[in-house]
Amino acid sequence: MKLVCSQAGIGAAIIFVILVAVCLWLCKWLRKREENKAKQKYFKRNGGLLLRQRISLNGESSGGSLPKLFLKEELEKATDNFNEIRILGKGGAGTVYKGMLSDGSIVAVKKSNAVDKDQIGQFINEILILSQINHRHIVKVLGCCLETQVPLLVYEYISNGTLSSHIHGNLSHSSNPTVSKSELDDQILPHPVIILSWDHRVRIAAEIAGALSYMHSCASTPILHRDIKSNNILLDDNFRAVVSDFGLSRLLSVDKTHLTTMVGGTFGYIDPEYFRSGQLTDKCDVYAFGVILAELLTSQRVVTSNQPEDPGLVIRFTLALKENCIIEIVDPEIVKEVEDEHVIPAVAKLAKRCLNFNARRRPSMKEVAAELEQQGKMRQDMPHNESFQDNISPKSESSCSHTSDCTEEDHQNSVSHNEMHYDRKGSL
Incomplete structure (x- = not known):
């Protein structure tokens, strides 16, 4: 009788652990799904579909480089989740963080304060134009991330201040x-x-x-x-x-x-x-x-x-x-x-x-x-x-x-x- 009770208790504990694990996995999955939905929503709102289309159209005819679409996770890792210690400067248009990409490149990541929905088309056009400028005295735009609430722009590294x-x-x-x-x-x-x-x-x-x-x-x-x-x-x-x-x-x-x-x-x-x-x-x-x-x-x-x-x-x-x-x-x-x-x-x-x-x-x-x-x-x-x-x-x-x-x-x-x-x- 005691053996049966002991086995029942072990079985109940195992079932409880399994249920907890399933619940945790389900919560994680639901949270991940919500994050993906939010990223898709922001990507669309920030002109991501338009930019992707323009990149596709310009890809064959463009002789210069095209802007890279960075993932949110890439830039979060590069800036240590936008840690305050990484802030390089703040301005009317946004805040800039120092970052290191996975390939070791040092970049500046600009987190915009806001973008007017009516100016998304122009914003995308400017990214395309500036990313193709190759002038030694104009800062190079490497790409952007549009999966966040506000757009993130990635620039080349310039070392000696202003x-x-x-x-x-x-x-x-x-x-x-x-x-x-x-x-x-x-x-x-x-x-x-x-x-x-x-x-x-x-x-x-x-x-x-x-x-x-x-x-x-x-x-x-x-x-x-x-x-x-x-x-x-x-x-x-x-x-x-x-x-x-x-x-x-x-x-x-x-x-x-x-x-x-x-x-x-x-x-x-x-x-x-x-x-x-x-x-x-x-x-x-x-x-x-x-x-x-x-x-x-x-x-x-x-x-x-x-x-x-x-x-x-x-x-x-x-x-x-x-x-x-x-x-x-x-x-x-x-x-x-x-x-x-x-x-x-x-x-x-x-x-x-x-x-x-x-x-x-x-x-x-x-x-x-x-x-x-x-x-x-x-x-x-x-x-x-x-x-x-x-x-x-x-x-x-x-x-x-x-x-x-x-x-x-x-x-x-x-x-x-x-x-x-x-x-x-x-x-x-």
């Missing part, structure tokens, strides 16, 4: 732009802040101008960046400029001269004429580039939030030019370095042309690039040129004393049409 960081001496992981990257370690290690020589500032400006000229004039479909700023210019291992963050970019049909959009960009870099009219043209990027030229010349910030009476760098810069005292606002380190007294005014006047309030009077980026390249060649012909490493040095506190006080990061200044207030007296 131009803004080296101009203003605020290099840290929090100051990186939405596609900036850092070394893939357990922690994000800050890069050494470098004083960029005049020669290399001119070279960097020429590289940015060349990239924008390509986007405006040479790409199969003209691309308007719409958010050019020093915080969106990355520097690679050799401190070569790489234009990044196309979150606000727009494609311009070859038969059109402008687009009418809700104003977007970063305060201080937005073309006043675009802000007033809402008409986006290539000259909006020209204006923003002029602001970057002013930064490169002065090493001063575009806006200072702790000085409300300050009219901003653009006004101070143009007034200095008007009063024929540009040297007083130029970075003293540059003034010491440049021997030819005509060089700095020439670049300053080019910046002023880019900042012209009347967009029609601004030069094209092609003209700007040609003029800066000419400036670079003139410097190369001079006998005092040194190597890159001889022309850079770690930035000290004393060497930054002429710059404006630090402000909040540029991405906190990203604005929409409803957020920005532009004073007419700030017009050029």
Whole structure:
């Protein structure tokens, strides 16, 4: 009798264990099914079917690379489930995480904040266009993941932080732009802040101008960046400029001269004429580039939030030019370095042309690039040129004393049409 009871108890325990195992498996299966349904739903909502169709259509005729469709699990593993310690930067368009793919490639994964359903077609089109651009000074889009609630974009790795960081001496992981990257370690290690020589500032400006000229004039479909700023210019291992963050970019049909959009960009870099009219043209990027030229010349910030009476760098810069005292606002380190007294005014006047309030009077980026390249060649012909490493040095506190006080990061200044207030007296 006891043996029978014992066998019955063992049998009941086995059945109980089996039932628990079945229930756990069933719960896991149901959860997996729900996850797959959600992924399919997000994939469809984020334009995955359209992108897959476009990739299929373009695959036979395209000579360039096509964007890869990453799996959600791939990017979760690459970023340690989007661990906060992997955050490289945050901006108005999203958050960027460092990641390592299964093949060892180091990438930046941008998690968008949101995508307007009405703009999915354009979003997909931009991914296709940008992924096929092969320009040494434009960040490479490797692919995307559309199985998540918001789209994930995967970019190439760029190692030396942002131009803004080296101009203003605020290099840290929090100051990186939405596609900036850092070394893939357990922690994000800050890069050494470098004083960029005049020669290399001119070279960097020429590289940015060349990239924008390509986007405006040479790409199969003209691309308007719409958010050019020093915080969106990355520097690679050799401190070569790489234009990044196309979150606000727009494609311009070859038969059109402008687009009418809700104003977007970063305060201080937005073309006043675009802000007033809402008409986006290539000259909006020209204006923003002029602001970057002013930064490169002065090493001063575009806006200072702790000085409300300050009219901003653009006004101070143009007034200095008007009063024929540009040297007083130029970075003293540059003034010491440049021997030819005509060089700095020439670049300053080019910046002023880019900042012209009347967009029609601004030069094209092609003209700007040609003029800066000419400036670079003139410097190369001079006998005092040194190597890159001889022309850079770690930035000290004393060497930054002429710059404006630090402000909040540029991405906190990203604005929409409803957020920005532009004073007419700030017009050029």
